[in-house]
Amino acid sequence: MINRNILKHLHNHEITEEELYDAYKLFFGTLVSEPRLKILNLLKKGKKNVSEIMQKLNMDQTSVSHNLIRLKRCGFVNTKIEGRFRYYSINNETIKPLMDIIDKHMSRHCIHILRAMKGGNE
Numbered sequence: 001m002i003n004r005n006i007l008k009h010l011h012n013h014e015i016t017e018e019e020l021y022d023a024y025k026l027f028f029g030t031l032v033s034e035p036r037l038k039i040l041n042l043l044k045k046g047k048k049n050v051s052e053i054m055q056k057l058n059m060d061q062t063s064v065s066h067n068l069i070r071l072k073r074c075g076f077v078n079t080k081i082e083g084r085f086r087y088y089s090i091n092n093e094t095i096k097p098l099m100d101i102i103d104k105h106m107s108r109h110c111i112h113i114l115r116a117m118k119g120g121n122e
Contacts, residue, residue: 030074035059036067040090040099043077047089 030036038057042048048056053064068088071077076095077088090096 027074030070030076033067033070035063036071036076039064039067039071039088040076040095043088043090044096044099047080047087049085049087051085053088 035057038059039053042053042056050061050064050068053059053068054061057064068077072079072088076091078091080087080089090099
């Protein structure tokens with residue numbers, strides 16, 4: 001069941017329920033990518049330019065740029081030009097708190113599942 005606030009927002013902005021679920025898929029699809037998760041976790045520590053991200057994560061420029069485009073389009077990261085560099089930072093208003101909640105949830109509910117799957121103690 002969709003929350004009443006979401007329904008009100010849908011009605012006010014003429015968004016269909018199908019579009020809402022497509023937006024959910026886009027949002028969560030952004031989080032499914034391991035490279036994008038690595039970039040987000042790196043940016044939680046502070047702003048970085050493409051070269052710094054490449055170096056810290058051992059990724060090529062094409063991959064970093066491609067993933068940053070998706071993160072930026074979905075509002076996960078912000079950009080700021082300083083001199084000749086474009087710096088990326090995590091969206092501190094919405095995404096950083098969400099990632100903190102996700103990290104807390106995973107440490108309580110998911111890590112033990114992975115350990116059990118690998119033959120460790122649950």
